[in-house]
Amino acid sequence: MAEEQKKEKGLPSKLDKIAKEIESLTVVELSELANYLEDKFGVTPMAAAVAAPAQGGVSQASEAKEEKSTFNVVLADMGANKLAVIKTVRELKPDLGLMDAKKLVESAPKEILTGVKKDAAEEAKKKLESAGAKVELK
Numbered sequence: 001m002a003e004e005q006k007k008e009k010g011l012p013s014k015l016d017k018i019a020k021e022i023e024s025l026t027v028v029e030l031s032e033l034a035n036y037l038e039d040k041f042g043v044t045p046m047a048a049a050v051a052a053p054a055q056g057g058v059s060q061a062s063e064a065k066e067e068k069s070t071f072n073v074v075l076a077d078m079g080a081n082k083l084a085v086i087k088t089v090r091e092l093k094p095d096l097g098l099m100d101a102k103k104l105v106e107s108a109p110k111e112i113l114t115g116v117k118k119d120a121a122e123e124a125k126k127k128l129e130s131a132g133a134k135v136e137l138k
Helices: 001-010 012-022 027-041 048-049 057-067 084-094 098-106 116-129
Strands: 070-077 110-117 133-137
Touching: 070 084, 070 116, 084 098, 084 110, 084 116, 098 110, 098 116, 110 116
Parallel strands: none
Antiparallel strands: 070 110, 070 133
């Protein structure tokens, strides 16, 4: 069926030969080819190019995406405005008292939130950075 579609589209024989060669490559060979093309022509693959490895490579790619669905918000440095950072930490972690939040901020680098979703992690990062802190998402 795929060959019929190629002939209907009028694919030149040179391109048809290249397409057949690419179809016969293994996932590893496709990966090496993609890396070579990136280096040779300075191009990067688009997300749609991932559809080719139907031999099990897709499940590995989706597993990698699933692993990155949760993040840890790490306070790297409290910055110059310590009081604002302490208030923001207490806002993010309401179970902390004032002294606990102060100790947490002063002991940077320290994890503030653990295992939160990407949206919540980015929101927390934005709040802490607006208070003057340096934050990392891991």
